[in-house]
Amino acid sequence: MRKFDQIRGMALERKGSEAALEEAISAHDHARDISALGDDRILAEFSKRVFQAGFNWSVIEKKWDGFEAAFHGFDIGRNAFMSDEDLDTHLQDTGIVRHATKILSVRDNAIFLSDLAQEHGTAGRFFEDWPSSDLVGLWDVMKKRGARLGGSTGQYALRFLGKDSFILSRAVVRALSDAGVLEGKATSKGELRKAQEAFNAWAEETGESYTRMSRILAMSVPD
Incomplete structure (x- = not known):
C-alpha cells in the first residue's frame, strides 16, 4: 500500500x-462537535442529503426555507408522528420537492433519531462518540436503521454534520x-x-x- x-x-x-x-x-x-447540535438539526441534514440525492443540489438549497417551514423546523417528535393527512399536505406543497418516499423518509429518520436519543441521551451524542476508525460500521447502522441513508447519501450527511469522516x-x-x-x-x-x-x-x-x-x-x- x-x-x-x-x-x-x-x-x-x-x-x-x-x-x-x-x-x-x-x-x-x-x-464540529455533533453532540452540541440539536437532534432537529441532524434530521434537517439527513433530510437535505436525501432530497439532494439524484437531484440538482442547488434546487434543494434554494427551496430549503420551504422545507424548514413544511417540516416544522424538523422537530423530531412532530415528524415522527407524520400522518397520512400530513403526507397529503406535503404532496401539495410547492415550497418543497414533492417526492412521496423522500417525504416519508423524514418521518422514518425522525423515528430513528428519536430511538437513538432514548438509547444515548441525544442522537448527536451517538454520532459524536462513534469512532472514525469504524466509519463503515456507522454507515451500516445508518443504512439498516435509517431511511435512504445508505451509500453516498449517508456519507455526505456525516461530512456536512461535521463528523471526521x-x-x-x-x-x-x-x-x-x-x-x-x-x-x-x-x-x-x-x-x-x-x-x-x-x-x-x-x-x-x-x-x-x-x-x-x-x-x-x-x-x-x-x-
Missing part, C-alpha cells in the same frame, strides 16, 4: 502549491485503487473494510484527520 506522504505529494503537484492545497482541503472541512467518491475510490487498497468499486463489505483499514493505517502514519485525508486522496487523481 502506498505511503500517504506519496499521495499527498501527488495532490500537491496537482494543486501547484501548499497554499492552494490547503485552501482546497479546508473548503470541505465542516468539523471519509467519503468514497469516485475520485477517492480511484485514488484508493491506485494506492493498491481496492480492486474496483468499493461496494462489498470486504472492500469497504479494506478502505477503512487503509484510512486507519494512514491516520496512524500521519496524524491527519479522516476528512483531510479523504480530500487529499480526491485531489491526488485527475478530475
